[in-house]
Amino acid sequence: MWMLVAILLGVLIASLVTGGVFRWHPEWAWMRPKRACMMCEVPRRGLDVVPILGDARSLWRCRACRAVLPWQYPAIELVIVGLTVFHVWRYQSGVWIPDEATELLFAWLARDILFTVALLLVFVYDLKYTLILPVYAIPSAIIAFALNLALGVPLSSLALGMAMLFLFFLLQHALSGGRLLGAGDVTMGLVLGAMLGFVDGIVAVMLAYILGAIVGVVLVATKWCGLHDRVPFGTFLAVAGFILLVWGDILTKIL
Template identity: 30%
Template sequence: MPYTFVMIIGLLGLAVGSFLNVAVSRVPAGRSVVRPRSACPRCATPIAARDNIPVLSWLLLSRRCRACRVPIPARYPLIEALTAILFIAEALRFGRSEVLPAQLVFTAGLLALAACDAEQFLLPRRLIYPTLGLTAACLLAAAAVTGQWHRLGVTAACGVGAFAVFFALHWLRPAWLGFGDVRLAGLLGTGLGWLGPWYLVFALLAGSVVGLLVGIALMAAGRATRHTRLPFGVFLTAGAIAAILVGAPVIHWYESVSDPYAMGAPHTTVRHRP
């Protein structure tokens, strides 16, 4: 993989991460992500270009607003750095393939949704639907370029199937899942379906296991009870990203052990008597 290409993707990730911070701050409140320009939430001083460099400006400003010295939350550099890291990892994973743009859009949207869920227990439709539309458009372009229209069909089936399963769970027990999680499941099915149905299964299982372990750990530490609300969207996002980056070897291993002929088991020949 050319070093220059990876660096460009990483810089793109920093820029996208900066935009995601704006979206996380404004979309849940119903505000525009375009106007007005970014400003300090306390003193309303517009943020100068020199103070808007991802990660670096936060460090140079000693984590405080230049004007009023109010602390700047660590969420800002964390999202910027994490977006860049994940973009680089996916560039190394997929290379210059037609599916890379869809996975980058998908991942960026998931990060914004996870941040909103972690901070406000909210998965805004104004983030889910644009991410779904852009991801689907990128996958449609990938199918048109590669001719792999069957993958597009699998993608649609995974998206509809995941939405239907979560909708049924929500209908049976609304306390278990908010409808935002139902919409998120449809997005996960769309983003992962191109890679294959098992990637979606991997993401849902991994996210559920992580959520269960976190819940147990919090209860053991006395910081939660069985009725404490947890941001399930964060765990589903973690499972989806894990599926994208490390799901392939796990899925290939499972397919090999579930198919005896894949491991070299002898074929049994049935002889018919004359």
Template identity: 25%
Template sequence: MDGYSVAAVFAVLFGLAIGSFLNVLIHRLPLGKSIVTPPSSCPHCGARLRVYDNIPILSYLILRGKCRSCRCPISPQYPIVEGLTAALSLALFIKFGPTLQYILFFLFCAALEVISLIDLHHRIIPDVLSLPGVLCGLVAALLLGHISFISSLVGAIAGGGSLLLVAFVYERLTGRTGMGGGDIKLLAMIGAWLSAWSLPLVVLIASLVGALTGLAFILASGEGFRTRIPFGPFLSLAAVIYLFFGPLITRWYVGLLS
């Protein structure tokens, strides 16, 4: 294989390894547990995982999705997260090549992945991810120059401020909380990484996908509009879509209007 192919394989392996660590974050952060100790173990029987039982995706397939010790089922979320992280790593490598931009945007996407899964499971977005994510977005603008620092700063302020205004107006009109503080900080983080110009399209995509998904959940659950749908995963998905296809979608939309 040539050098580019070897680097692409490394990007996949790197994504698999980081995906395994993301599973630890997804499980432990909402519970307030250390992400360092104790070592990985079965959530059912507490048996520590051997090194060869902790190989991303492969171990899950060999064990047929069950713990070696107690034979209880292992959530398919583990290989899904590992595979998705590997796919994101490869896609970002193809887009940016072996550059600092690839590394930093991979960390951005990995953070969005963790935020999405935690929000789905617990209906929270940890400040320990979103607030440092805003600062990292500002630093990335300085290091990469993909957007100006001012654009990054305005994106953070506009992202957080716009959802804060929406939440304030909704609560005034209905007397109910409609937008969590975590979503506000998440959009501030996305704005810091992708600039204020990305926000209209990100919010539009998130709203459309969220509305369709929410309608499906409402019909399936039978709880009517009392069903609470986390918005964080849709904001995260929209941010990744914008990262890869934002300019293309914008040109298509402008061409459609003209």
């Protein structure tokens, strides 16, 4: 039963998210409604707007112009559903849940799902446009701070994490003239600090640099990019943030 509820919840979240993931970029900002075809602008209607199912019903094509629908939509929707099911399974089975989550488990579950969706948006948007929009990052940091505070996470950890990570990224941005880190990456310091607190936030940043270095070496070695090409660092921050969100207690104890 809980699996069905988790899938339906994931589908609902996916339907709310995917319509605007890419279209907040200026390239598509003029288009309304958000669920319109990117080629002919004809809105999708009825069951066609249902995540995954709608794309399958229309054979992954626009019914009006027959243009192939972007593969990113069903891919993101599947990931959202999968991650939602994963979080529900965690809390239902008592596996990999935060040490502080001794009560109000539903609230902690909702927090983890919300944080995961926010990190996924950062990952997808930065991967596609090499850009982290403040309209994503700033509200995410504010909501994360408020939720964690309401759930009893120490104010000192949240405030110190946000301040230290923000200043750390801001210093790199300023010293490099934006070559090492973009302005969007700086705002991710606020997001990770608000979501993870001071200790887990620091570990997440360390992990992001390690992941970035490994992927960068692989990309250069396989000639997918050159030494001077820019790899979107926000994607690694998002992945590291998710890892610490789920396995933070384990990693910090190991370190």
